Amino acid sequence: MKSRFFGQVTAAVLVNSLYEMRNYPVVLVNTVLSPLSFLLVIAFVSKGGLIGDAIEGGFIMSMFSSGVSLQGDLSHLKNDFKLQDMVVASPTSPFTYVTGMALAELVYSIPALAVLTVLAWIFIHPSAVQALVLVGVMLMMFLSSIAIGFTLATFSSDIVQSFAFSRLISTLFSTLPPVYYPVTYIPLPFRYAAYLSPTTYAAVISQNATGFLSEPGASIAIDWGIMIAVTVVLFLVAAKKARWREV
Amino acid sequence: MGGELVCSELTKVYDSSKGKRALDAISLAVPARGVLSLIGMNGAGKTTLVRILATQLAPTSGVATIDGVDVVKEAKRLRSRIAVIPQEARTVPWMTPRQTVLTYLMWRGCTYSESKKKATDALGRVGMQEQSDVMNRRLSGGMKRKVLVATVLAADADVSFLDEPTTGLDPVSRRELWGFLEEIARKHFLILTTHYLEEAEELANVIGIMDRGKMVGIGSLESLRSSLKYQYSIRLPASAQVPQLDGVATPGRDGGVQILTNEDEAYRLSQLFLGSGTRFSVNRVSLDDVFFHYVRADIGEHGAQ
Ligand SMILES: Nc1ncnc2c1ncn2[C@@H]1O[C@H](COP(=O)(O)OP(=O)(O)OP(=O)(O)O)[C@@H](O)[C@H]1O
Numbered sequence: 001m002k003s004r005f006f007g008q009v010t011a012a013v014l015v016n017s018l019y020e021m022r023n024y025p026v027v028l029v030n031t032v033l034s035p036l037s038f039l040l041v042i043a044f045v046s047k048g049g050l051i052g053d054a055i056e057g058g059f060i061m062s063m064f065s066s067g068v069s070l071q072g073d074l075s076h077l078k079n080d081f082k083l084q085d086m087v088v089a090s091p092t093s094p095f096t097y098v099t100g101m102a103l104a105e106l107v108y109s110i111p112a113l114a115v116l117t118v119l120a121w122i123f124i125h126p127s128a129v130q131a132l133v134l135v136g137v138m139l140m141m142f143l144s145s146i147a148i149g150f151t152l153a154t155f156s157s158d159i160v161q162s163f164a165f166s167r168l169i170s171t172l173f174s175t176l177p178p179v180y181y182p183v184t185y186i187p188l189p190f191r192y193a194a195y196l197s198p199t200t201y202a203a204v205i206s207q208n209a210t211g212f213l214s215e216p217g218a219s220i221a222i223d224w225g226i227m228i229a230v231t232v233v234l235f236l237v238a239a240k241k242a243r244w245r246e247v
Numbered sequence: 248m249g250g251e252l253v254c255s256e257l258t259k260v261y262d263s264s265k266g267k268r269a270l271d272a273i274s275l276a277v278p279a280r281g282v283l284s285l286i287g288m289n290g291a292g293k294t295t296l297v298r299i300l301a302t303q304l305a306p307t308s309g310v311a312t313i314d315g316v317d318v319v320k321e322a323k324r325l326r327s328r329i330a331v332i333p334q335e336a337r338t339v340p341w342m343t344p345r346q347t348v349l350t351y352l353m354w355r356g357c358t359y360s361e362s363k364k365k366a367t368d369a370l371g372r373v374g375m376q377e378q379s380d381v382m383n384r385r386l387s388g389g390m391k392r393k394v395l396v397a398t399v400l401a402a403d404a405d406v407s408f409l410d411e412p413t414t415g416l417d418p419v420s421r422r423e424l425w426g427f428l429e430e431i432a433r434k435h436f437l438i439l440t441t442h443y444l445e446e447a448e449e450l451a452n453v454i455g456i457m458d459r460g461k462m463v464g465i466g467s468l469e470s471l472r473s474s475l476k477y478q479y480s481i482r483l484p485a486s487a488q489v490p491q492l493d494g495v496a497t498p499g500r501d502g503g504v505q506i507l508t509n510e511d512e513a514y515r516l517s518q519l520f521l522g523s524g525t526r527f528s529v530n531r532v533s534l535d536d537v538f539f540h541y542v543r544a545d546i547g548e549h550g551a552q
């Protein structure tokens with residue numbers, strides 16, 4: 001049973017990243033460049049002052065973009081090749097399928113994460129505890145984004161719709177919210193809107209952990225609570241609403 | 248595989264279809280072995296039925312079981328015993344045939360090495376050992392289809408569903424695929440949809456004729472034939488004089504005249520045409536005739552509205 005799970009996950013990683021990468025290296029270039037491009041813009045505009053925030057933003061965005069890509073890839077494999085239909089009618093469970101597909105997205109993020117890790121090493125020098133906080137935040141971002149990606153993918157029926165979903169999640173959750181700079185830069189009434197996105201909490205927690213922001217401990221505890229709660233809720237929604245067998 | 252495929256009042260109304268029944272209370276019981284071929288016009292409900300039986304789509308009401316396993320309640324159990332090629336399945340262009348079959352088998356629960364061995368074997372059986380490592384995007388349409396058939400062949404599942412596997416293939420390739428389908432059906436149950444009636448005639452043990460969500464006729468070719476009032480078909484050129492006869496004469500689909508009649512009358516008419524030097528041909532009614540009988544009868548019934 002265990003080896004079967006491993007094989008099923010491996011199949012998804014092969015289809016969705018390893019085989020694909022060999023053919024379309026340009027996809028890889030894209031996943032490296034997009035989190036780094038924002039980072040550069042923010043670092044230059046702030047004359048280097050926000051480089052630490054921006055690096056953390058890069059981590060959050062590359063994790064969050066896993067879900068965005070997952071949505072696109074799942075939709076593509078489902079609608080254009082009917083691959084998902086073939087997998088539905090096999091012993092692979094939706095959980096296993098999505099785990100594999102999501103890990104494949106993570107494989108794509110490895111180069112970006114490597115570059116960011118080097119930058120973090122140079123500009124942030126996190127302690128072990130700080131690094132642990134960053135990794136925890138990234139994990140939450142990864143999990144919540146794939147839950148969103150999977151749920152939306154099961155509803156998308158063609159490429160135009162799936163493309164629109166991708167743009168929407170990435171704008172709403174990673175471009176608009178203050179991921180690359182402190183939330184305090186946003187004037188007050190708008191700041192409340194920023195708190196609608198889980199990525200904002202991720203950024204606040206990261207920035208606070210590495211001293212770019214100083215929030216009271218209670219408030220950070222609440223941020224963690226909200227981030228974890230949102231992730232759990234998104235997973236529950238995915239488990240309940242996502243369509244494995246169509247209706 | 249033993250047992251039966253049983254459907255009872257199986258009905259499907261798609262959410263978006265304003266109450267229209269894509270499947271309308273289908274009930275049937277057929278042995279779950281050999282080939283069951285579903286035929287019917289576009290939109291008749293073939294794909295809908297296949298997707299429900301293959302656990303991909305939820306029925307609105309009704310029950311279906313294969314070898315006693317409920318397709319809804321026991322989907323998990325069934326899924327380890329079935330393999331599917333959906334109607335619009337395509338090979339992933341950035342993978343090779345070997346990778347395609349290999350990953351499918353891994354999803355079906357085989358280990359990597361087991362899958363690799365089975366993939367090589369299945370691709371060899373469909374005559375693709377040479378192209379096993381060529382990118383799918385560089386294969387012809389027919390070869391891509393063979394790759395998909397190889398996945399099902401390799402899966403060796405108790406029940407295989409193939410939704411129009413031969414559509415768009417040239418006549419030679421189609422016949423070649425028939426060979427593989429026969430091979431699958433020798434050991435397992437194969438549910439096949441097709442628009443090529445000769446394909447159903449050639450391969451099927453049981454033929455289901457669908458029309459507007461209903462199963463209007465189901466059985467072996469022989470039993471479908473004998474459900475018709477007339478068993479013989481005589482074709483005459485358009486110019487021929489049609490005598491008084493016991494049977495029906497209709498404009499044939501080939502532009503001539505088609506007479507449907509019984510055996511004795513067919514014999515009598517043959518003598519008559521031979522005597523008068525009229526060109527004619529006489530045959531048992533074909534699946535074409537059966538199909539048009541069932542579907543046309545239905546059109547006649549509703550067409551007046
Ligand atoms: N996803 C869907 N949503 C709404 N209606 C659908 C959907 N899929 C099929 N239908 C409708 O259900 C009916 C049966 O369609 P189905 O695809 O089962 O027919 P079919 O016999 O497979 O046709 P074809 O030979 O063209 O493949 C049609 O009227 C079709 O328009």
Ligand SMILES: [Mg+2]
Nearest residue numbers: 293294295334
């Ligand atoms: Mg169809």
